[in-house]
Amino acid sequence: MDTFYEPFYLFVPIYPIRNERCLPVLAALVGKPNCGKSTMFSAATLVDVEISNRIFTTIQPNKGIAYVRARCPCTELQVRCTPVNSLCRNGTRLLPINIVDIAGLVPDAHQGRGLGNQFLSDIMQADALIHVVDVSGSTDKDGNPVGPGTHDPAEDVAFFTQELDYWMLGIVQKMNLGRRVDLREKEFIAALHKQLAGLGIALADVEYAAAATGLKQAAPESAYLQFIELLRKKSKPITIAANKADVPGADKLHERLKERYDAVPCSAAAELMLRRAAEQQLVTYAPGDGDFAVSKELDDRQRKALDIIRALMKRFGSTGVQQALEKAVFGTLGMIAVYPVENEHKFSDKQGRVLPDVFLMKKGSTALDLAFKVHEDIGKKFIAAVDARTHKSVSASYQLKHNDTISIKAGR
Ligand SMILES: Nc1nc2c(ncn2[C@@H]2O[C@H](COP(=O)(O)OP(=O)(O)O)[C@@H](O)[C@H]2O)c(=O)[nH]1
Ligand SMILES: [Mg+2]
Known part of the structure; x- marks a missing residue:
């Protein structure tokens, strides 16, 4: 490996933690292979001992806990808080959430390619989807490594939502609605909801999407697709994490991506490296911060790696990982x-x-x-x-x- 983060890349830890007391949000990291999902998962779940100790754990390889931050009212109310289901650090509340790293999605998964349907239904169990894209453009549409700038990440966003939509359409089409006697509107909606129930979609969302698109039982496929697109946006909102923003040239692709989508620039590798360095007390760093302080003598390679990260943080304000999680929970999901x-x-x-x-x-x-x-x-x-x-x-x-x-x- 000849990447800037190698000096700190001792091993990628998997923290298989599931928290019964976690706040009931499950965020799933999704996207094609090699865009950095597992690196982001490792970084996000590399929480310190005090946080992990608070959590009852059961082993599940790709599930862990991460946290999102909120201002703790203790400062404003001038009280000393004693948190139970969360943690307070200098007036910042750390709220644990569940996070899952899902295997890579390849084009035509809705037709069973790659891990196919099982994988798509795993995705649907989540409340919030974080679509990790390689904004450096160095992975092709199937997730194979290519030269930086070769692949347009905007294509990945379009393909991913299309996969989800066609897969959901397939589920609805299994109902054979065209051949069934005309249902009354309420029965029609209830039947749709029942068919989609395994995806954790609320009746209210089905009602909303059907009303907003004026869906009728006898409608053509294109109308069903429109209904599904809206339903997916409402029930499984997606946050885009433009990962590998540290790679030279990624800025240009990120600018282009931003013209069409709201994407959080981030570097999972940088975040993982900083959390590892903080764990080893080489730096002082709180996830989400815009900077870090070096607290120990470092070798040349380590210093160089940290310089690259600092420059990245200056450009984007942080490594972006914590921001992507918080955007998913507080922004996109609206918690x-x-x-x-x-x-x-x-x-x-x-x-x-x-x-x-x-x-x-x-x-x-x-x-x-x-x-x-x-x-x-x-x-x-x-x-x-x-x-x-x-x-x-x-x-x-x-x-x-x-x-x-x-x-x-x-x-x-
Ligand atoms: N430069 C850079 N490389 C990254 C970043 N995140 C992941 N990678 C690298 O991209 C490759 C694929 O990462 P991985 O997390 O296994 O991707 P996954 O298949 O989506 O889970 C690995 O070589 C990682 O070290 C990043 O933020 N910056
Ligand atoms: Mg992976």
Whole structure:
């Protein structure tokens, strides 16, 4: 290997961690072979001991925990927090999420090529898809290495969504809707939802996409495809990670990609290297930061490698890996972080732990949704909720905001 990250590339660790207390978001790294999915997985799941220790683990080779960051309310509220389901570092909350590294997708997977259908259904189990593309253009459409700049990464984005759409279309076509008696609209939607149920798609999303595209049972294939495209966008939103941004010449391809897609430039190799170097206490670095500090004497090769990374971070603001994860969770998927507390004066739970838990919830969730998430009984016996910041009562239908601290009052 003659790449810049070699001096720190001791081995690629796999941290096979699955967290029962993880916040219920599963992000899947997807894309063709060799674009850097496994490197990104290793970097994202290389979390320090304190975080891994908090997590109950069961071994699964390609699943791990990563985290996303949110500003912890402890600073603003001037309290010392005692997190339980997450961690607080200098006022930054680290929220664990599940992440999975999925085998490479090759063109025509929807017709069973490569790992084919099994693989596509694995993808669909995720809440958020992170499409890792090689923005240096040094892998062809099948994932074989080629000279940098040879392949246009924008093609990969188009091909990937097309694979997903045709695969979903195939599932819907198995229903043979054309040959069936006309269903009433409600039955038609219910039948579509049932057929797609294995993909973890909500009825509301099927209803939305069918209404927005005006889908009718007797519609031609093109109309079904339009419906599926919208349904896929709504139910499996994709974040594009433009990886290998460190390779000379990648800037140009990234600029071109940006004209058509919103893509986060990143270098999984740089992030992995920095986390490894930090683990060995060679540098001080917190994932997501825009810079790092060297804390030990380094050899020439290590120094050179770090110089390249620093230059990359200057150009893009960071290595981009943490940003891609956070864009997937907070941006594309539209989650917010909410802190339920029992005591709105002390921001604590029954045991006196301050700001113990943080939940990731869909934007638009209400105080009542939060009550049900805390406990079904609390949801059922909901009386009122109090915004712990303002001490004002809010109603069951109050729409939660990012970083809200809410106390739920429930009957006995
Ligand atoms: N220059 C550079 N190389 C990378 C980066 N990420 C991965 N690679 C290299 O690309 C190749 C394929 O990476 P891998 O993670 O196995 O790809 P996967 O098949 O998508 O899982 C390996 O040689 C990696 O070292 C990156 O950010 N920059
Ligand atoms: Mg891989």
